[in-house]
Amino acid sequence: PWQHRFTFIMQDKPMGLAHAVKIAQGFLQDDSFLMYLGDNLIGESVKSFVDTFVKENLDSIILLKRVADPRAFGVAVIDEESGRVLRLVEKPQNPPSDLALVGVYLFNSSIHSIIADLKPSLRGELEITDAIQNLVTAQGKVKAHILEKWWLDTGKKDDIIEANRMVLDEFTERDIRATVDSNSTIAGRVFIDSNSLVENSIIRGPSKIGKNVVVRNAYVGPYTSISDGCLVENSSVECSVILEGSKIISVDLLDESLIGKQSIVTKHKGVKKSLKLMVGDDALVELP
Structure with a gap:
């Protein structure tokens, strides 16, 4: 919807984040x-992050977040007064x-050398943390921006579910563009796009x-995102991404489930149960 153009540059092997920058240098x-x-x-x-980078003519600026247990992350030591x-x-x-280290960085062209x-x-x-450290050692102007709001790493199913919850909680506004029959109830901040149908x-x-x-x-309970072209019938769904x-x-x-594209989750007659699933694309899950 934003009329953006994207260029994709393939990294043939997982040789590190700095290697990704290296092969993109021509672009x-x-x-x-x-x-x-x-x-x-x-x-x-990231606007304030970018504005600081431009205004102060920095070689790099890195985004940081205070965490309870830093041992699982790359960690930065900064001058608290200057932010360097x-x-x-x-x-x-x-x-x-x-x-x-959050994993959001700004660089000028000096990073290539x-x-x-x-x-x-x-x-x-080729590690991007090593590249930044070498830039610091070479007296490059490298500053930090400390993130005040939340940060989520969505590498796993539960992280995606939590990210979905945070985004829906913060950004969803009520907007009903669908056909909703008189036997249905829409409560709270719900967005339903066009050509959708809600019955009973x-x-x-x-x-x-x-x-x-x-x-x-x-x-369909709170914190649920359902993508285009889906069917939810004779079912209850909460806190899930479909x-x-x-x-x-x-x-x-x-x-608390993540269901991939073009998948079917269906249940035959049997004992009632709550499910927590992670299902890939084009899958069929049949429950007794």
Whole structure:
């Protein structure tokens, strides 16, 4: 909807984040750029982050978040007064700070010469943390921006469910564009897109339902996202993400689940039960 153009550059082997920058150099040329790892979700805009980078003519700025247990992350040590980055430590057993690397960075073109001289780490990758550390060592102007709102790493099913909950809670507004019959109830902040149909059902927000969706004889509870072209029939769904073209039929309760594209989850007659599922694309799950 935003009329953006995308260029995809394939990384043939998983040789590290700095390697990804290296193979993109021909595309990036001398431009400054934002590096944003795709499994990160943050609760604030990067605009202030970018504005600081431009205004102060920095070589790099990195996004940090204070965490309870920094041992699982790359950790930054900064000058608290100036915000300058002093050093980075990868997953330290004795963390020198509680400031974890979020995975959102801004660089100018000086990073390319740093990466060109970079040696692979023990795991055989060109590490972006090593590149930033070398930039700091070379007296580059590297600052930190500390994230005040939430940060989620959506690499696992439960992380995606939590990210869905956070986004729906913060951004959903009530907007009903679908056909809803008189036997149905829509409560709270619910978005339902056009050409969808709700019959004899209850939908409670915050939740979001895409185009060409049919919800029939069903309950859709809070924190549920249903993509385009789905069917939810004779079922209850809560706190779940259902991707395009999938069908949920006669399931007593689908809770905290992630359902891939074009999948079917259906239940035959049997004992009532609540389900927590992670289902890939084009799957069929039949329950007794």
